[in-house]
Amino acid sequence: MKEVSVLIVDDSRISYTMLKNILAKTNFKVCDYARNSNEAVEKYQQHKPDLITMDMNLPGQNGIETSRRILEINPQAKILMISAMKDAQLMTQGREVGISSFLQKPVVPYEFIDTLLLLYQNEFNTGDLLIESYIHPLLKIFQNEIMQLYGIESKMSFHENIEKENTITGTAVIIGLTGNPTGRVVLYAADTVMIALAHLMLHIEPDEKLNDEDAREAFAEAGNIIVGNYVSQIDDTLKDKDMRISPPGMIRGHKMKIVNLKMRSFIIVAVTDIGELALSISFAGGKE
Structure with a gap:
């Protein structure tokens, strides 16, 4: 599998570092990091990453609204919501917006990598x-x-x-x-x-x-x-x-x-x- 670009959106530098370190020895490469909604939209337009990880609790507009803005730019954008909360209402709101998948913090490394892999394979149909x-x-x-x-x-x-x-x-x-x-x-x-x-x-x-x-x-x-x-x-x-x-x-x-x-x-x-x-x-x- 070729290198896959990932934009991490999270207001916590600790969370960003944890996710980046999990991906360090994989074909998923972090292209940039955004701390809030405006930065996320700006850096999405700049890098056009293959995948996005999105924190729910962002300053200003939350992760669902930020995802909505990105999906208005590209309805095919693949977004993985990562949040301390993973309840049915949150997942329903996310799916209505168009968020692709959900994980709960703290992420389990193999589940994180598998989820990104499935999202990428599902979108680009590479390999079996x-x-x-x-x-x-x-x-x-x-x-x-x-x-x-x-x-x-x-x-x-x-x-x-x-x-x-x-x-x-x-x-x-x-x-x-x-x-x-x-x-x-x-x-x-x-x-x-x-x-x-x-x-x-x-x-x-x-x-x-x-x-x-x-x-x-x-x-x-x-x-x-x-x-x-x-x-x-x-x-x-x-x-x-x-x-x-x-x-x-x-x-x-x-x-x-x-x-x-x-x-x-x-x-x-x-x-x-x-x-x-x-x-x-x-x-x-x-x-x-």
């Missing part, structure tokens, strides 16, 4: 939009949730599954994706790995007996948490998406076939000290 917009964020969420749920580190890899079906042995949690886009997520692992993960999640000693039903319910809940957090991030980042998840279902068996007809499918594998945990995500209709 499906992978950049949907798979890369899922990789990071999957890894983070494994640490949060189980307290273990993992190494991630992914590949596109070009086969018409995926063969699974063990236990699988199936969660449907509805809205835009539609699809399906399958979290699966060997039974021995599933049981070991349930012990960690439920804080049960490894040598303590765990009944099969509790282990399966823990695995289903983990899938629900992982996919729910993923869908929430996509919906927050891409304003024209409205993804939802269906209640999880479970299957268990040997060499089960998951069919991927008319779907573009990816497999993410998390390698941990207790075994592999895999996640398959498929989108209806192939490439967007």
Whole structure:
């Protein structure tokens, strides 16, 4: 990806420095910094940046009004609102003006970079939009949730599954994706790995007996948490998406076939000290 210019609008030099430092080793390059509404409009016209980060609380006109002024100049301007407040009313006002996405302070570095990447890819359609917009964020969420749920580190890899079906042995949690886009997520692992993960999640000693039903319910809940957090991030980042998840279902068996007809499918594998945990995500209709 070529260098992408970013204009930071924030009345706090500390906030500006934090955002600038996050972007320092990326292809996002800060072209300038504005402290108030008039400066923001002036520097937008001067630099014509690819992306803008906009603080809500600016002296004089606030971030929403400043965004309105910039969007009157260029209705296609991509603006990321970053504010200490992130309530429904603020987001509704921002979307009515035309603000592209929202994050809450203090920003999480990977979420900040991912959000800028999604906004840029969505606008200029460079590279494979499906992978950049949907798979890369899922990789990071999957890894983070494994640490949060189980307290273990993992190494991630992914590949596109070009086969018409995926063969699974063990236990699988199936969660449907509805809205835009539609699809399906399958979290699966060997039974021995599933049981070991349930012990960690439920804080049960490894040598303590765990009944099969509790282990399966823990695995289903983990899938629900992982996919729910993923869908929430996509919906927050891409304003024209409205993804939802269906209640999880479970299957268990040997060499089960998951069919991927008319779907573009990816497999993410998390390698941990207790075994592999895999996640398959498929989108209806192939490439967007």
